[in-house]
Amino acid sequence: xxxxxxxxxxxxxxSSGPSSAPAPADDQHAELLAVLPRITxxxxxxxxxxxxxxxxxxxxLALDRPAVxxxxxxxTAGTPLRIGEIAERMQVVGPHVTRQVQAxxxxxxVRRVADPHDRRVSLIELTGPGTDAANRxxxxxxxxxxxxxxxxxxxxxxDLIRLxxxxxxDVTARLARLEEDGPDAxxx
Amino acid sequence: xxxxxxxxxxxxxxSSGPSSAPAPADDQHAELLAVLPRITxxxxxxxxxxxxxxxxxxxxLALDRPAVxxxxxxxTAGTPLRIGEIAERMQVVGPHVTRQVQAxxxxxxVRRVADPHDRRVSLIELTGPGTDAANRxxxxxxxxxxxxxxxxxxxxxxDLIRLxxxxxxDVTARLARLEEDGPDAxxx
DNA sequence: TATTGTTATACTCTATAACTATA
DNA sequence: TATAGTTATAGAGTATAACAATA
Numbered sequence: 141x142x143x144x145x146x147x148x149x150x151x152x153x154x155s156s157g158p159s160s161a162p163a164p165a166d167d168q169h170a171e172l173l174a175v176l177p178r179i180t181x182x183x184x185x186x187x188x189x190x191x192x193x194x195x196x197x198x199x200x201l202a203l204d205r206p207a208v209x210x211x212x213x214x215x216t217a218g219t220p221l222r223i224g225e226i227a228e229r230m231q232v233v234g235p236h237v238t239r240q241v242q243a244x245x246x247x248x249x250v251r252r253v254a255d256p257h258d259r260r261v262s263l264i265e266l267t268g269p270g271t272d273a274a275n276r277x278x279x280x281x282x283x284x285x286x287x288x289x290x291x292x293x294x295x296x297x298x299d300l301i302r303l304x305x306x307x308x309x310d311v312t313a314r315l316a317r318l319e320e321d322g323p324d325a326x327x328x
Numbered sequence: 329x330x331x332x333x334x335x336x337x338x339x340x341x342x343s344s345g346p347s348s349a350p351a352p353a354d355d356q357h358a359e360l361l362a363v364l365p366r367i368t369x370x371x372x373x374x375x376x377x378x379x380x381x382x383x384x385x386x387x388x389l390a391l392d393r394p395a396v397x398x399x400x401x402x403x404t405a406g407t408p409l410r411i412g413e414i415a416e417r418m419q420v421v422g423p424h425v426t427r428q429v430q431a432x433x434x435x436x437x438v439r440r441v442a443d444p445h446d447r448r449v450s451l452i453e454l455t456g457p458g459t460d461a462a463n464r465x466x467x468x469x470x471x472x473x474x475x476x477x478x479x480x481x482x483x484x485x486x487d488l489i490r491l492x493x494x495x496x497x498d499v500t501a502r503l504a505r506l507e508e509d510g511p512d513a514x515x516x
Numbered sequence: 517t518a519t520t521g522t523t524a525t526a527c528t529c530t531a532t533a534a535c536t537a538t539a
Numbered sequence: 540t541a542t543a544g545t546t547a548t549a550g551a552g553t554a555t556a557a558c559a560a561t562a
Binding site: 171191286288297304319 | 489
Binding site: 184187188222223224234235237238239242258260261262 | 542543544545546547553554
């Protein structure tokens with residue numbers, strides 16, 4: 141079912157490579173292009189299917205995705221985080237996090253603790269119920285997702301995790317540089 | 329709630345330290361969880377940085393991302409597509425595609441051709457300018473993205489493409505089944 | 517009656533701008 | 540003056556519902 145057409149598509153694209161070296165293989169170059177669409181598609185599929193929302197529901201959480209994202213960020217960190225740190229981990233902007241945290245506070249899933257060294261800052265911390273909720277959510281999602289990878293060879297699973305981690309790091313690092321270079325600098 | 333995979337590993341806090349790996353299974357299980365957040369983060373980073381919008385601009389395209397998505401879907405297919413086919417490839421819903429196509433039509437980047445076998449259907453086709461625009465866009469994005477992977481070993485690049493492709497296919501397939509099973513079925 | 521696509525509308529997520537309070 | 544966070548507002552992206560035309 142996987143339409144893996146040879147895709148002569150790249151043919152007409154002038155390989156104005158970074159002038160480093162002639163592309164090792166046009167095939168690779170062509171395939172490279174497929175990485176970004178796949179990430180987009182994957183993300184869109186996850187959004188549309190609402191797996192995460194279902195998992196939240198299964199965990200007894202009446203929370204939308206961004207709120208769950210905050211919970212998971214805190215759980216993953218294993219330590220209280222500042223608003224700005226949460227925003228960076230979620231790759232969103234400050235005010236967005238402020239609102240999510242307020243909602244979570246009202247439900248008693250997180251609490252604020254003052255930073256003794258800087259009174260502008262407030263640290264966000266999971267409460268007991270918040271920790272439980274996050275754990276239930278994780279269990280639910282993991283149950284679903286491990287089914288997806290159940291048939292994969294161990295080596296492939298390992299490689300996927302490793303490569304995806306590196307890709308994420310490399311991309312975010314490069315994007316950060318891009319922003320510094322000026323908001324109007326064209327990619328490349 | 330509903331039956332979930334037995335999963336003792338997640339109950340407690342992960343990421344204590346990858347260095348010691350006495351229980352490879354547990355570690356993997358814990359790490360597995362990191363895959364989804366990374367995809368989310370990657371996607372968010374790409375959105376926020378507007379790489380794609382910059383590339384569109386660099387290609388002389390005053391189009392938003394969804395419209396470019398349609399263009400790229402058509403270019404990748406290499407053949408005219410129906411509205412429904414575009415929607416499926418983009419993992420979005422029909423009406424959304426209708427609107428994007430209308431915008432592209434006005435700019436002369438795509439055109440509709442009637443399907444002789446089914447008069448309900450109209451096939452969407454890239455025009456000459458549309459093809460050129462799509463190619464310019466691809467060149468621009470590729471220029472940026474190949475920079476990200478430039479330092480990667482060939483083997484890793486290959487593996488990334490292969491694994492990401494399979495992951496996308498597996499996930500979308502499983503999600504499709506999930507939808508069929510009823511819109512209220514919990515993940516599993 | 518089922519399928520393909522369209523129109524009209526509403527909602528979710530996230531960003532930007534202007535502000536407050538510390539530093 | 541610079542930084543962390545908040546309030547208020549705006550916009551992009553996508554979904555749902557009701558409908559039309561063809562099969």
